[in-house]
Amino acid sequence: MSVNFVSIIAKPKITITTNPFLVSSPLLFFSNKTKMKPSILTAFSSMSYDKELAAAKKAASLAARLCQKVQKAILQSDVQSKSDKSPVTVADYGSQALVSYVLQRELPSELFSLVAEEDSEDLRKDGAQETLERITKLVNDILASDGSYSDSILSADDVVKAIDCGKSEGGSRGRHWVLDPIDGTKGFLRGDQYAIALALLDEGTVVLGVLACPNLPLTSIAGGGSHHSLPGEVGCLFFSVAGGGTYMHSLDSSSAVKVQVSSIDNPEEASFFESYEAAHSMHDLSSSIAKKLGVKAPPVRIDSQAKYGALSRGDGVIYLRFPHKGYREKIWDHAAGYIVVAEAGGVVTDAAGNPLDFSKGRYLDLDTGIIVTNQKLMPSLLKAVRESIEEKVPSL
Ligand SMILES: Nc1ncnc2c1ncn2[C@@H]1O[C@H](COP(=O)(O)O)[C@@H](OP(=O)(O)O)[C@H]1O
Ligand SMILES: [Mg+2]
Ligand SMILES: [Mg+2]
Numbered sequence: 001m002s003v004n005f006v007s008i009i010a011k012p013k014i015t016i017t018t019n020p021f022l023v024s025s026p027l028l029f030f031s032n033k034t035k036m037k038p039s040i041l042t043a044f045s046s047m048s049y050d051k052e053l054a055a056a057k058k059a060a061s062l063a064a065r066l067c068q069k070v071q072k073a074i075l076q077s078d079v080q081s082k083s084d085k086s087p088v089t090v091a092d093y094g095s096q097a098l099v100s101y102v103l104q105r106e107l108p109s110e111l112f113s114l115v116a117e118e119d120s121e122d123l124r125k126d127g128a129q130e131t132l133e134r135i136t137k138l139v140n141d142i143l144a145s146d147g148s149y150s151d152s153i154l155s156a157d158d159v160v161k162a163i164d165c166g167k168s169e170g171g172s173r174g175r176h177w178v179l180d181p182i183d184g185t186k187g188f189l190r191g192d193q194y195a196i197a198l199a200l201l202d203e204g205t206v207v208l209g210v211l212a213c214p215n216l217p218l219t220s221i222a223g224g225g226s227h228h229s230l231p232g233e234v235g236c237l238f239f240s241v242a243g244g245g246t247y248m249h250s251l252d253s254s255s256a257v258k259v260q261v262s263s264i265d266n267p268e269e270a271s272f273f274e275s276y277e278a279a280h281s282m283h284d285l286s287s288s289i290a291k292k293l294g295v296k297a298p299p300v301r302i303d304s305q306a307k308y309g310a311l312s313r314g315d316g317v318i319y320l321r322f323p324h325k326g327y328r329e330k331i332w333d334h335a336a337g338y339i340v341v342a343e344a345g346g347v348v349t350d351a352a353g354n355p356l357d358f359s360k361g362r363y364l365d366l367d368t369g370i371i372v373t374n375q376k377l378m379p380s381l382l383k384a385v386r387e388s389i390e391e392k393v394p395s396l
C-alpha cells in the first residue's frame with residue numbers, strides 16, 4: 001500500500017501532523033486461514049460458545065492484520081511516536097470498526113452489545129475527514145484481502161457507526177463483547193508489543209477471550225523483553241473459553257497448543273512482568289515487592305496484555321500492575337487477558353486479593369492494583385504486596 005503518513009491525532013483533539021496513521025493509541029493481530037485441528041475442534045464443540053469463539057477469532061485476526069499493515073507503514077516512515085498521554089492511531093479506529101463489523105456479520109442473530117475503548121467523536125470533527133477516509137480504506141482493504149463479505153464495501157458512515165457500536169455500558173445482565181482494539185498503543189508506536197484484546201461477558205462473567213499479539217515471539221520471552229532483536233517467528237493468538245483451558249497458535253497457522261502457567265513455587269526462580277511505561281505502573285513499588293519475595297531476575301517490561309499471554313504459557317510467573325493514584329482501570333484492558341491466564345491455571349486479583357469484577361460497567365472497581373501469578377505463589381505474593389504497600393507507599 002502506498003504510505004502517506006499524515007495524521008498524528010491525539011485525544012481529545014485530532015491534529016494533522018506528518019503521520020496519517022497516528023490519530024492517537026493501540027494492540028492486535030491476525031490470520032484468517034486459521035482453522036483449528038480436528039482434535040481441538042472436537043474438544044471445543046461440546047461447549048456453548050463455539051460460534052462466538054469462531055467469530056471472535058476471525059474478528060481479532062483481521063484486526064491484527066490491519067494493525068500489522070499500519071505498524072509496518074509507521075515503522076517505515078521517519079515518524080517518531082509523539083509522547084502523548086493518550087495516543088490513538090488509525091489502526092485503533094480501524095481495528096475497532098473491523099471487529100465490530102465482523103462480529104455483527106458472523107453473529108447476525110444475536111443482540112449485539114459492545115464495550116470498546118474508542119469512539120468516533122474526534123473523527124466527526126472538521127479536518128478529520130481525510131483520516132476517516134484512510135480508516136475506511138484500511139478496513140475495506142483488509143476485508144477484501146480476506147475475501148469475506150465481498151457483497152459489501154463499507155462507507156465512511158458505516159465505519160463511524162461500527163466504531164460507535166462500542167458505546168455499551170456493559171454490566172451484569174446479558175451478553176456484552178469487550179474490546180480493546182489496540183492495547184498498548186504506546187508500544188505499537190514504538191514498534192514493540194501490542195495486542196488486540198476481545199472478550200465476551202455473559203451475565204457479568206468473562207466466558208471467552210481472544211488475545212492477538214502480533215509482535216510476541218512464538219517461543220518464550222523469559223528474561224528477554226519484547227525487542228526486535230529476538231530471533232524467530234512472531235505473532236501469537238491466545239484463546240480461551242470458560243472451562244476449556246487456554247490455547248495458543250501462531251497468527252499464521254492453525255496448529256493450536258494448550259498452554260499452562262508456570263508451576264514455579266520458589267520465588268528465587270521466578271521472573272515478573274510489568275508495564276514498559278512507568279506512567280502506567282509504579283516500578284519502584286513492584287521492585288520492592290520483588291525484593292521482598294526474593295525474586296532475583298530483573299523485571300520484564302513489555303506493553304499491553306501480551307503480558308497476560310506470555311504469563312499464560314509460563315514465560316514468567318508474576319505480573320504486577322500498580323497504577324498511580326487516581327487512575328481507574330477499564331474492563332477492556334484486562335478482560336481477555338484475565339480469562340487467558342485464569343484458564344491456563346493462573347490467578348488474577350486486585351492488590352487485596354479480591355477477584356476482579358467485570359460486571360460493574362466500563363470500569364473495574366479495584367483496591368490499588370492488579371496482581372497475577374500461579375496458585376502456589378499467590379499467598380506469599382499477597383503478603384509481599386501488603387507489606388510493601390504499607391512500608392513504601394503510606395499514602396495509598
Ligand atoms: N496513567 C495510567 N495508569 C495506568 N494505566 C494507564 C494509564 N494511562 C493509560 N493506561 C492504560 O494502560 C494501557 C496499556 O497498558 P500497558 O502499560 O500494560 O501497556 C493503556 O491501554 P491502551 O494502549 O489501549 O490505551 C491504557 O488504558
Ligand atoms: Mg488508549
Ligand atoms: Mg488498553
Ligand SMILES: [Mg+2]
Binds near residue numbers: 026092182
Ligand atoms: Mg487501546
